Amino acid sequence: FVFKLTVAKQQDHFFQAAYLEERDAWVRDIKKAIHHIDGGQRFARKSTRRSIRLPETINLSALYLSMKDPEKGIKELKLEKDKRVFNHCFTGTCVIDWLVSSSSIRNRKEGLLLASSLLSEGYLQPAGDTSKAAAEGLSDTPFLDLSDAYYYFPDSGFFCEGYSSDDDVVLKEEFRGTIIKQGCLLKQ
Numbered sequence: 001f002v003f004k005l006t007v008a009k010q011q012d013h014f015f016q017a018a019y020l021e022e023r024d025a026w027v028r029d030i031k032k033a034i035h036h037i038d039g040g041q042r043f044a045r046k047s048t049r050r051s052i053r054l055p056e057t058i059n060l061s062a063l064y065l066s067m068k069d070p071e072k073g074i075k076e077l078k079l080e081k082d083k084r085v086f087n088h089c090f091t092g093t094c095v096i097d098w099l100v101s102s103s104s105i106r107n108r109k110e111g112l113l114l115a116s117s118l119l120s121e122g123y124l125q126p127a128g129d130t131s132k133a134a135a136e137g138l139s140d141t142p143f144l145d146l147s148d149a150y151y152y153f154p155d156s157g158f159f160c161e162g163y164s165s166d167d168d169v170v171l172k173e174e175f176r177g178t179i180i181k182q183g184c185l186l187k188q
Helices: 020-038 060-067 092-101 108-120 129-138
Strands: 002-006 012-016 077-081 084-091 125-127 150-152 159-161
Touching: 002 020, 020 159, 060 108, 084 092, 092 108, 092 150, 125 129, 129 150
Parallel strands: none
Antiparallel strands: 002 012, 077 084, 084 150, 084 159, 125 150
8 A cells, every 4th residue: 555756856755554545545635735736726734623613622632532432432333335345434424423422512513513623634534435525525514414424533444345436546666665764644
């Protein structure tokens, strides 16, 4: 799950994702950034917290840890849709139900706002065509309160059996050279 990024000074940078879906998402997002910059557009990620006026009292990091709690958190499932199997994921409805039951929100509308923030800040990732289309702006809200909209935690080991969800063609190259710095990529 390695991909190479060559910068203008002919420097090669290799990135290794944990699984295929993660690699494809990184490639897609990097291509989107390159497209914006090449087109003369400004490309900067704005904080979701400011853009949707999320109260400062809400700690998304703490909420994320609560959601991942093995006892009281959201249960990761193996879900099937359109002859594809999604491992270690959950539905949008499950997220909103959990937020309501944990008293994090007062109603489902607030839940959509909070779940959209978690999605935009990278605490949740879309899995499957329905949730990915919404996250890319093809819906009224980036997060969907639907039982056929699938999501996953970025560090959960999520994978979709059968095929890569992205249409991007990633050329396979042999990974050569020495690792200069090794670490974890966060989609921020």
